[in-house]
Amino acid sequence: MDLGISGRTAIICASSRGLGRSCAIALAEAGCDVVINGRDEKALRATADLIRSTTGVSVTEVIADVSTREGQEALLAACPTPDILVNNNGGPPRKDYTELDRASMIEGVIQNMVTPIELIQAVAGHMCDQGFGRIVNITSLSVRMPIEGLDLSSGARAGLTAFLAGVSRQIAGKGVTINNLLPGKMDTDRLKGGFERAASQSGQSVDAIRAAQAAEIPAGRFGTADEFGKTCAFLCSAHAGYLTGQNILLDGGLFPSAF
Incomplete structure (x- = not known):
């Protein structure tokens, strides 16, 4: 299927490996020029080289921690007016809730809630002005179903989900969609x-x-990274303009719910 986004530009955060990498590859295969990001220079270069050699699109590498103001500024300097934003970031390590101190809780909320909101604030205006934009946030099955030891990550991602529920509807009429991808056991x-x-x-x-x-x-x-990436690319496609404010579970049916 032609996704109708060839020639668009996409920022994919934390995309040197894992699920972010698969999203960057799928968007590049759809014809998007991509800005990819990571903290490991070697892994980032390997991903960039793979995408260039297999798709021929423009690939920009930004070595940075997207959780920091400096990292966000570097991404936006490389691509100030993206058509597509995929928010992704590492989460806090597994830790029992009794072991969490204030500093680690603040850091977790910055990683998994504040950072994606700040990036959306930076790019949504342009997307609304041009009448097209796709924003996908990679969250987690743990937003819907608790996972032991991931309380901080779950809480921050659930906060992001609630925050954006209203925002997604506020800008839907301007051709900009915001959806969340919830990976299960990938x-x-x-x-x-x-x-x-x-x-x-x-x-x-x-x-x-x-x-x-x-x-x-x-x-x-x-689940596989490839099918996750292709689902992300569809959410970013020209065909997904009527799909917004949704939480898409990719969990093989693990979460037992009728709705």
Whole structure:
């Protein structure tokens, strides 16, 4: 399917690896020029080289921590008027709520709530003026279903979701959409790290932990970065202009709900 966004420009935050990387690749495959971002120069360069060699689009690399004001300024200097913004960022590490202090809670809220809001504030005006814009926020299944040890990440992402529920409807009439992508158990390095942690705590093998967790998912498997990226690209497409203010679960049916 032609997504109708060839020639558009997209900023994809935290896109040197993982789900952000897959979104950048999918948007580049749709013909978008992309601005990609990460803190690991080697990983960022490898992603940029892959996208250039396989798609031929323009790729701009911005080495920065998007949570910082300096990082945001660097991204916006590289692309001050994007047509598409994909908000993504690392979350706080797993930690029991009793171990969280004020500083770590503030940092988590900045990472997963304040940062995407600040970037939306910076780009939404231009999108509204031109009559087209697509904003996708990568949040988490934990917004809908608690995950042990991710209370801070869940709370910050849920706060972002609530904040943008009204904003998305405020600007929908100007051709700008805001949607959230909620990954469940995706086959990424972060998930593998969780297997290793669980294995060390339980004495079971990593393979046994992996198989047990996959069996809990109605689809019988973990999600792939590729299908996540292509879902993101569709939300950014010309065909998704009537889809806004939504939370799209990619979880293989793990969250049991009729609505």
